[in-house]
Structures are given as structure tokens and as C-alpha cells.
Amino acid sequence: MGSLQKTAVCLLFLSVFSSASNDSFVTFICSDVKTEYNKTATISCFGKNKITNVIVKRCENCNKQNSCLETIINTWRGNNSSEKGRIWLVLQHNVSEVHIQEVKATDQGGYQWHIYSDGGEDTGCATLEIAAPEIEPSLTWNGRKLTCLSPRGHPQRQIHWFDGHGNNLTGSASLVSEEAEGGLTSLTSTLHETPTLTASKYCCAVLYDVHTKRNKTKCLSADKAVTDYPHFTSTPDPEIPKTKKEHVPIILVPIVLVLCCFAAVLYYRHRQRAKPKGIFRPIKDPPSNSETT
Structure with a gap:
């Protein structure tokens, strides 16, 4: 009878130890996230047990030791948000979510979770990657x-x-x-x-x-014209259009030249007509001897 009692006690002890072991090794899965710059990012961890408290730290890298220094969420202290509400925590039974509004480049990195639940506690780390704007240089x-x-x-x-x-x-x-x-x-x-x-x-x-x-x-x-490739060589300054006042002398010059040519032609014809009269003027005959006497 004593041996049966001892066996029952041992079985009870093993059952309690096994239950405690299972509780201490409860697991939560945290997912990595990639989002665009200035958007809202959601980092989440979930498991099979109800979550009671959460501590979240921002890290330089999940795989780098002693890089998780800044605590952004700590429900034990009633700290469910940070940075004036830009980062906040949402608990839904067995799901824990950290929302980051208008993500910045400095938000990129690892987020270490320490999760407490009805079944025990667990730690995990998720990486947030920010796709910054890729502006053409x-x-x-x-x-x-x-x-x-x-x-x-x-x-x-x-x-x-x-x-x-x-x-x-x-x-x-x-x-x-x-x-x-x-x-x-x-x-x-x-x-x-x-x-x-x-x-x-x-x-x-x-x-x-x-x-x-x-x-x-x-x-x-420098050697070919491509739309996106400005030339090294400088282009000549564009010709400045002339105003109406600047066009007046240009128009008057040929008119004056035509008038001068016309006047020269008239003068030449006048000289040609006047020249025969002067050259072929009739010469009077000298007086005879009878007229002189």
C-alpha cells in the first residue's frame, strides 16, 4: 500500500513539473514588417494564450546583443504608447500589435518583445524595414x-x-x-x-x-544628344527678336538706294540730251569781200 502511495505522489509530481515546464516554454511568433516611408507600420506577435502584459524595446539589430536599449512600450507601468501617441499598443486576446504612424528612417531596426500571458512568458524580436523614397539624383x-x-x-x-x-x-x-x-x-x-x-x-x-x-x-x-543627358557644350544665346522701331532703318535703306539710282538715271539721260546741242552748234560762214567793202 505504501508503494502505491509513493507511485501516485511521483506521478503527481511529474505531472505538475511537466505542466510547469510547458508553461515556461510557451511560444509567441513575431513577424517582420516592411513598409514605405511616412506610412503606418504594424508589428505583431501572436500565440495560443491570452496576453496580459507586454514590454517592447527598440533595437539597432535583433541579432546584435546589448543593442536593445530604448523601451517604447511597458504595460506594467501603464505605458501603452510613446512619442506623443505616434507609437501605440493594441492587445486583442492572444495578439499583440504595435502601430507606428508616419514611420521615419530612424524607426527602422529590431523590436524586442517580452510577452506575459496566462500560460507563461516568452521573448521574441521582429525587424521593421523602411523603404525610403528613391528620388532620381x-x-x-x-x-x-x-x-x-x-x-x-x-x-x-x-x-x-x-x-x-x-x-x-x-x-x-x-x-x-x-x-x-x-x-x-x-x-x-x-x-x-x-x-x-x-x-x-x-x-x-x-x-x-x-x-x-x-x-x-x-x-x-558630351558626344550625343540624349534627352536626359545635358550637353557639356554650351548653346549659343537665342537671337533676340527686333522691334518695329528697329525694323524702320532696315526698310528705309533699300528705298533710298532705289531713289538714288532713279535720280542718277534721270541725270544721265538729261546730260545725254544736252550734249549734242553743245557739240554740233552750226558755225556761221565768214563774210565775203564784197560785203566787207
């Missing part, structure tokens, strides 16, 4: 240097230079980065190589993704 040439401007985008993007033969000229360029709105940056790259008319083409390529090689390229061409 502008390329200018002032006769001494080439400048490429990428006005807005992720700080991680790069600018590369190439000539018409595919040679990489990036080493001859300098880069200036300035902060823009929403955690974006403005990049200005200057190529310190004086372009000449003998160069076929200079291209500025803004690389948005190193892995996919996604980019936008702008070129200046």
Missing part, C-alpha cells in the same frame, strides 16, 4: 566640377561615379551628408575631375540597396 556641371545631389534617402545609400568607358571614378569624389526630414539624409557628391569635351560620358549612380544593386543613375553626355 540631379547632376550639374559648372565648367570646373561635376556635382551629384541625392536629396532624400536612407543614410546607408551610396553614390558612385563612372565615365563612358565604365571606369570607376568614385575615389576622385568627395561626399557631404546632411540631415533631412524624418531621419533621412541628403547626399552631395562632387567629382574632382574637370570634365572635357573629349570625355564621352560621366555618370552618377545612387545605390539604394547593396544586395539587390537597386539604383538610379544620371549621366552627362
Whole structure:
């Protein structure tokens, strides 16, 4: 009888231990999210048990230790939102959602979750990726240097230079980065190589993704007319149209010339008519001897 009681106690102990073990290893699944810049992002975690409390920290990277320092949600302290309501938490039984309105470039990274539920607690991490606007760069040439401007985008993007033969000229360029709105940056790259008319083409390529090689390229061409390629050679200034007052002297000149020619013809004819009368004037006969006596 004693052995049966001991066996029953052991079975009860194992059952409790097994139940406790299952509770302590309750799992929640957190999904990665990719959204566009300035849109609303929703990061969610869900499981099979009802969620009671949540702590969410923003991380530089989910796989990087000690990078989760900023706490944005902590329901234990009644903190269900942050940044003046731009980030807020929604709990729906076994689903926990963090909504981020008007996402910025600085929102990109990892979000570490510590979830407490009726069945136990669990941790997880989800990554938020922001697709920043990919604006076409502008390329200018002032006769001494080439400048490429990428006005807005992720700080991680790069600018590369190439000539018409595919040679990489990036080493001859300098880069200036300035902060823009929403955690974006403005990049200005200057190529310190004086372009000449003998160069076929200079291209500025803004690389948005190193892995996919996604980019936008702008070129200046010197040897062919392409719509997107302004010429190195300067075009002559357009002819300024003449006013009516400026046309008057131009019209009067031929009229005066015609009148002068007409007058010259009349004068010549007059001289021609007058000349025979003077040359062939009749000569009187000298008086005879009888008349003289």
C-alpha cells in the first residue's frame, strides 16, 4: 500500500513539473514588417494564450546583443504608447500589435518583445524595414566640377561615379551628408575631375540597396544628344527678336538706294540730251569781200 502511495505522489509530481515546464516554454511568433516611408507600420506577435502584459524595446539589430536599449512600450507601468501617441499598443486576446504612424528612417531596426500571458512568458524580436523614397539624383556641371545631389534617402545609400568607358571614378569624389526630414539624409557628391569635351560620358549612380544593386543613375553626355543627358557644350544665346522701331532703318535703306539710282538715271539721260546741242552748234560762214567793202 505504501508503494502505491509513493507511485501516485511521483506521478503527481511529474505531472505538475511537466505542466510547469510547458508553461515556461510557451511560444509567441513575431513577424517582420516592411513598409514605405511616412506610412503606418504594424508589428505583431501572436500565440495560443491570452496576453496580459507586454514590454517592447527598440533595437539597432535583433541579432546584435546589448543593442536593445530604448523601451517604447511597458504595460506594467501603464505605458501603452510613446512619442506623443505616434507609437501605440493594441492587445486583442492572444495578439499583440504595435502601430507606428508616419514611420521615419530612424524607426527602422529590431523590436524586442517580452510577452506575459496566462500560460507563461516568452521573448521574441521582429525587424521593421523602411523603404525610403528613391528620388532620381540631379547632376550639374559648372565648367570646373561635376556635382551629384541625392536629396532624400536612407543614410546607408551610396553614390558612385563612372565615365563612358565604365571606369570607376568614385575615389576622385568627395561626399557631404546632411540631415533631412524624418531621419533621412541628403547626399552631395562632387567629382574632382574637370570634365572635357573629349570625355564621352560621366555618370552618377545612387545605390539604394547593396544586395539587390537597386539604383538610379544620371549621366552627362558630351558626344550625343540624349534627352536626359545635358550637353557639356554650351548653346549659343537665342537671337533676340527686333522691334518695329528697329525694323524702320532696315526698310528705309533699300528705298533710298532705289531713289538714288532713279535720280542718277534721270541725270544721265538729261546730260545725254544736252550734249549734242553743245557739240554740233552750226558755225556761221565768214563774210565775203564784197560785203566787207
